[in-house]
Amino acid sequence: MNIREFFPLYEVARDPARCVKCKLCVRECANEVHAFNEKLGVLTADDSKCVNCQRCVAVCPTRALKIVRTDNTYKVNANWTGDAMREVYQQAQTGGVLLASMGNPQPGPIYWDKLLLNASQVTNPPIDPLREPMETRVFLGKKPGSILRGPDGKLIPNQTPQLALRKPILFSAMSYGSISYNAHAALARAAQELGIYYNTGEGGLHEDFYAYGDNTIVQVASGRFGVHTDYLSTGAAIEIKMGQGAKPGIGGHLPGIKVGPDISKTRMIPEGTDAISPAPHHDIYSIEDLRQLVFSLKEATGYRKPIIVKVAAVHNVAAIASGIARSGADIIAIDGWRGGTGAAPARIRDNVGIPIELALAAVDTRLREEGIRDEVSLIVGGSIRSSADLVKAIALGADAVYIGTAALLAMGCHLCRSCQQGKCNWGIATQRPDLVARLDPDEAARRLINLVTAWDHELQEIMGGMGINAVEALRGNRLMLRGLGLTEAELRVLGVKHAGE
Numbered sequence: 001m002n003i004r005e006f007f008p009l010y011e012v013a014r015d016p017a018r019c020v021k022c023k024l025c026v027r028e029c030a031n032e033v034h035a036f037n038e039k040l041g042v043l044t045a046d047d048s049k050c051v052n053c054q055r056c057v058a059v060c061p062t063r064a065l066k067i068v069r070t071d072n073t074y075k076v077n078a079n080w081t082g083d084a085m086r087e088v089y090q091q092a093q094t095g096g097v098l099l100a101s102m103g104n105p106q107p108g109p110i111y112w113d114k115l116l117l118n119a120s121q122v123t124n125p126p127i128d129p130l131r132e133p134m135e136t137r138v139f140l141g142k143k144p145g146s147i148l149r150g151p152d153g154k155l156i157p158n159q160t161p162q163l164a165l166r167k168p169i170l171f172s173a174m175s176y177g178s179i180s181y182n183a184h185a186a187l188a189r190a191a192q193e194l195g196i197y198y199n200t201g202e203g204g205l206h207e208d209f210y211a212y213g214d215n216t217i218v219q220v221a222s223g224r225f226g227v228h229t230d231y232l233s234t235g236a237a238i239e240i241k242m243g244q245g246a247k248p249g250i251g252g253h254l255p256g257i258k259v260g261p262d263i264s265k266t267r268m269i270p271e272g273t274d275a276i277s278p279a280p281h282h283d284i285y286s287i288e289d290l291r292q293l294v295f296s297l298k299e300a301t302g303y304r305k306p307i308i309v310k311v312a313a314v315h316n317v318a319a320i321a322s323g324i325a326r327s328g329a330d331i332i333a334i335d336g337w338r339g340g341t342g343a344a345p346a347r348i349r350d351n352v353g354i355p356i357e358l359a360l361a362a363v364d365t366r367l368r369e370e371g372i373r374d375e376v377s378l379i380v381g382g383s384i385r386s387s388a389d390l391v392k393a394i395a396l397g398a399d400a401v402y403i404g405t406a407a408l409l410a411m412g413c414h415l416c417r418s419c420q421q422g423k424c425n426w427g428i429a430t431q432r433p434d435l436v437a438r439l440d441p442d443e444a445a446r447r448l449i450n451l452v453t454a455w456d457h458e459l460q461e462i463m464g465g466m467g468i469n470a471v472e473a474l475r476g477n478r479l480m481l482r483g484l485g486l487t488e489a490e491l492r493v494l495g496v497k498h499a500g501e
């Protein structure tokens, strides 16, 4: 059947009155949407190739371009939407799993937007962050339950290794492979300047970035790509990745198209092959097994590094977190239902897991009830979009947040959600040298620093408005939150009152 079943989702709208035929759009589009017909002297566009990355719109010197959503429509059907039909056609044609990237774009409750923050009035006056000190530093790791003193009354240090952050924000795991060398360089430089951390993801650590080890979290995932002694000892902390919000229950997938010589060397895998990490760690089938890996990694690094265990937010996440807290891990990272990815099956990304807000509240409550909250710190990610989300996450119980998509946006990503194709026109999710060169790591680092600095200012302002002068006093302070338009069950899980109560 040769009938063209797909009508392009996006159309290139070019204003001929503005276009000066500079052909920049032709040169800049890695998807080869634009072309110049020499014979006719006109620019043409193949809409079917457009992923709406907005690169041509941004570079066009005369603002002659717009990308518009097509108004072609299938017969209206509330059940069989155009998207649902298109996906069936696609699978009928290819017989394959629908691959997607970035976070779940489907509609669904965003609890951050249904939580409102408090502010002081009359009593317990607000604090002015411009005139009074505010503490946004946090330390991640176990907190000792008691102070130990020797017979001479002197303090006996009983602190386990901690990650010290100048602001309660970390860049979440994004592997070298899924993102480019320049994107990694920008994250590493920004983390160092900001006094925070970036995360290698499961791609190993390029030799050029060993210099940023003090601001690097090195990940150990099920595929063990790029994991060796030097790698482990270079990082400031080690993260065992058990799960990821965008793809709970399955392993990672880096398409072979992105595995060039450098990636192959860093990951210690053959060039051009798909890097598919197994769904489970083949040595972990229980909390006891996890404990063995936690202590093997501690042993391998002389008990000098905190160990993070990262899990996806799934139905019984509170019980899982309780087990992890008892496994000897120092930090638990929870990645929510809207967490990003470089490549994942769309059905899994959009349907498996639970929102991070509910998972975080459930975990914090459970750890407190069991009296083990101070045994671990909590980092959450999976769509932290602003400083308001950050404040709400801390008030729900997080010690710090991971930001991934927001960091990519800061570097220039336009959320076209086609990272898996390896042709990112912004030089981020690609390994093509000509495209990678488009991302200036210094400029990208400056933008990341600006973003985190801006959020830190806003965090201080919001905390000051509440009459709180330290992140430590905000952590788990759910009295600072009220729900809006939430059901009894949602309020119960979140542990917050409804607005007006």
Ligand code: SF4
Pocket: 014, 018, 019, 020, 021, 022, 023, 024, 025, 026, 043, 059, 060, 061, 062, 063, 064, 065
């Ligand atoms: S970049 Fe803009 S002005 Fe240049 S050819 Fe394309 S549409 Fe025309």
Ligand code: SF4
Pocket: 053, 101, 102, 408, 412, 413, 414, 415, 416, 417, 418, 419, 420, 423, 424, 425, 426, 427, 428, 429
């Ligand atoms: S990183 Fe690049 S390919 Fe991925 S969503 Fe952003 S702009 Fe698109």
